[in-house]
Amino acid sequence: MAEKKLDQRAKLTEQLLKNTLVEMLKTQHISKISVRALCERAELNRSTFYTHYADTAALLAQMKQEVWQRVSGLLNQQDIRIHKPPAPALLARFLEYFKENAALFEALMGENSDFAFKPDLMEITQLLPRPSSQEVDPRTQEYVKTFGVTGCLSVIQSWLADGAKESPLHMAELLIDMLFGGIRHLGQKQE
Amino acid sequence: MAEKKLDQRAKLTEQLLKNTLVEMLKTQHISKISVRALCERAELNRSTFYTHYADTAALLAQMKQEVWQRVSGLLNQQDIRIHKPPAPALLARFLEYFKENAALFEALMGENSDFAFKPDLMEITQLLPRPSSQEVDPRTQEYVKTFGVTGCLSVIQSWLADGAKESPLHMAELLIDMLFGGIRHLGQKQE
DNA sequence: ATTATAATAGACGCAGTGTTGGAAAACAAC
């Protein structure tokens, strides 16, 4: 919340560190990326890193937080929770955003991240429609949310990893199909 | 495949290392567990570790492989791919196995693991029924598999993490419901 | 131009890594 007033230099270095990390995450696992190597690649002094972040985990955490703010902003903006199931076009807006920032999301969600981003994105469930009836017990509701969100995220991840060849709208339709209709697609003619 | 003929001592140390790692994964992330600390807790000499494994990643990899062999063995044994959707009782057998070895699976799938176990378990999809019709394009099929497997795994993970309070059969029914019927459970009366 | 802030360079002790060589202990086979 507290807006840091940053020098031009500071902004530049922070952005440089983030970009470099994203780049390195394409090839190496986060646990193998040392502050040393990161700074070397970014052509920054190692001391400089420590004036901005406590460690690489803190850097990653901030990146996640920033992304999360934008995503939840989008979520609130075009209120997706009115529709259930949501309109494909609406969901497609999100997928477009993911696609535009593919490199970033791949870094945060991909194999080389620690997948600690999943719990963050799982907060999406907090924004989903509150159950109208109390018939279904809360534990089951949690399971259902987990199932849906995780399933979608992993599909999106695999979509991005493969170059996001399908259109966002196509993916949106597929996701909604699976979410609300199950996975009968599998080897079964769609009727 | 090559059966190592192990000394009693060797067997003991390897088992001890595995157990200790599982134990430590309850509280610490894998990336923070050093060979030093592991050996200290296992009351083994650090040199001894290196006579068995190259590093902690190798240890974890072997543990995953062993588990995977048992799981795929179970899969082949009671042929689950005949039924689609599978009978709840059949799926429940697996969940029982997961529950019996909860500590191990939590260590391999939980937050403190690197979640590198997901790709392994994703191989389950290789064992799933080959699509009978060619109507659905292969990319969609991959997405559907990813969606289903990942969703189920994350539900199982959360089930275990919470003490596996529901019965395996109950969970099996829930999973099959969601897989083949979608997530209408959410805040909607079941009819 | 002055002041404040950021980046650099080099050093520090500390901790973990992966390897080595040799002594001590536990094992297997006879």
Next chain:
DNA sequence: GTTGTTTTCCAACACTGCGTCTATTATAAT
């Protein structure tokens, strides 16, 4: 039980990364 093998232990090694610090230089903001 004695013998020979294998495993574990112990202590040291050089190496790398960590996190902190101080002094110095460079660059914004006003």
